[in-house]
Amino acid sequence: MLSFNNIKKSYTTGDVTVAALKGVSANIRKGETVALCGPSGSGKSTLLNICGLLDDQYEGDIWLNNSPIPKNKNDLTQIRREKLGFIFQRYNLIPVMSVLENIEYPLLMLDMNKRQRMDQVIEIAHKVGLKDHISKRPDQLSGGQQQRVAIARALVKRPEIVIADEPTANLDTSTANMVIDLMRDLGNDMGSTFIVATHDHRMTDRCHRVLDLADGMLQEVQPQLDTRKAS
Numbered sequence: 001m002l003s004f005n006n007i008k009k010s011y012t013t014g015d016v017t018v019a020a021l022k023g024v025s026a027n028i029r030k031g032e033t034v035a036l037c038g039p040s041g042s043g044k045s046t047l048l049n050i051c052g053l054l055d056d057q058y059e060g061d062i063w064l065n066n067s068p069i070p071k072n073k074n075d076l077t078q079i080r081r082e083k084l085g086f087i088f089q090r091y092n093l094i095p096v097m098s099v100l101e102n103i104e105y106p107l108l109m110l111d112m113n114k115r116q117r118m119d120q121v122i123e124i125a126h127k128v129g130l131k132d133h134i135s136k137r138p139d140q141l142s143g144g145q146q147q148r149v150a151i152a153r154a155l156v157k158r159p160e161i162v163i164a165d166e167p168t169a170n171l172d173t174s175t176a177n178m179v180i181d182l183m184r185d186l187g188n189d190m191g192s193t194f195i196v197a198t199h200d201h202r203m204t205d206r207c208h209r210v211l212d213l214a215d216g217m218l219q220e221v222q223p224q225l226d227t228r229k230a231s
């Protein structure tokens with residue numbers, strides 16, 4: 001579904017060049033939840049930005065549903081709007097908008113009328129357990145509720161791929177577990193593929209696959225849960 005092949009990316013500052021990705025490849029199947037792990041500076045954000053079509057300055061190719069992803073900004077923006085959703089560590093909700101308006105926001109860029117937008121907003125608000133909170137502002141919600149709004153906002157357009165950057169880093173354990181289960185259930189339900197940069201074992205334990213980045217190179221490791229089951 002999403003394949004990336006021999007991706008390389010360097011950053012140059014003055015005379016110093018850092019090779020952030022040194023040729024990474026993977027095939028990610030539809031509906032998989034994939035954790036992207038690795039120590040600080042190993043290249044997670046760099047790879048997430050490339051997979052999220054936020055960066056077109058790299059070597060190698062990306063394929064989505066067997067079609068090559070073009071490397072020009074207009075095409076990338078279009079594909080991103082239609083097919084990708086994003087979840088961030090700090091939720092990134094718009095403080096002056098209600099829950100309903102925050103969730104609706106990505107749909108405003110698509111060709112949909114108000115009625116169609118509201119149908120999808122209400123459906124996803126219901127699925128994430130927020131239908132009684134849709135008129136509230138983000139600052140009237142707990143951290144876990146705010147992350148659920150962010151998940152609803154990422155999923156409302158039924159994206160093929162959801163890119164998440166440390167989505168549980170600010171949450172306590174029980175809220176984090178709830179958020180992880182919600183992401184996984186919604187992913188299964190809607191067939192969305194999740195690529196999640198995380199240091200959080202609560203998250204990697206629940207993912208289908210774990211890809212580990214070290215010094216710009218990628219290797220697949222067994223999820224902790226499978227290892228425990230096997231032992």
Ligand SMILES: Nc1ncnc2c1ncn2[C@@H]1O[C@H](COP(=O)(O)OP(=O)(O)OP(=O)(O)O)[C@@H](O)[C@H]1O
Pocket residue numbers: 011012013018019020038039040041042043044045046047
């Ligand atoms: N804009 C930039 N300019 C120069 N170097 C950069 C830039 N962005 C990242 N780097 C370097 O590229 C390497 C990979 O960085 P990246 O942010 O992708 O790592 P990361 O695994 O996401 O780290 P963290 O977990 O700390 O966010 C690091 O050595 C970093 O210093």
